[in-house]
Amino acid sequence: MRLPKPKTLQGRALARLLKRATMSSIEFQNETRTYRLGAVIHILRTRYLLPITSTGKTVTTQDHGRKTTYVDYSLDGREKYLDNLQVQNMIKEVDAFEAS
Numbered sequence: 001m002r003l004p005k006p007k008t009l010q011g012r013a014l015a016r017l018l019k020r021a022t023m024s025s026i027e028f029q030n031e032t033r034t035y036r037l038g039a040v041i042h043i044l045r046t047r048y049l050l051p052i053t054s055t056g057k058t059v060t061t062q063d064h065g066r067k068t069t070y071v072d073y074s075l076d077g078r079e080k081y082l083d084n085l086q087v088q089n090m091i092k093e094v095d096a097f098e099a100s
Contacts, residue, residue: 001086002048006093010048013040015094016083017052017075024057051076065087072087 004010012032016023028037042051054073060087 001016001084003086003090004044004048005091007097009034009036009040010097011090012094014038014044014050015091018078018087018091020085021078022055022074025070037073038071046077078082089096 004014006015007014008020009032013023013028016028016031025035025037028040030036034040040053041054045052053074053076055074056069058067058069060066061068075081
């Protein structure tokens with residue numbers, strides 16, 4: 001299985017998708033300080049052929065009840081990837097990189 005390098009945004013996004021059921025662009029921005037999750041997901045889908053689903057969500061903000069839309073991403077069948085030792089090691093490397 002081909003995986004992105006742990007120190008890349010692709011590796012960091014994939015590790016998050018593997019560790020939890022969904023990830024929003026807002027969460028990724030808060031955790032990695034980048035606005036480019038859509039581009040990262042595109043690379044994971046096309047270069048690494050990962051089955052990532054996107055679901056648009058509309059919520060009411062605290063800004064005078066204004067509506068805003070964001071996207072939740074999920075990795076289809078993520079449980080099957082978690083059994084892979086290579087995937088487990090990549091997640092550990094991402095965690096170590098982000099902790100440093």
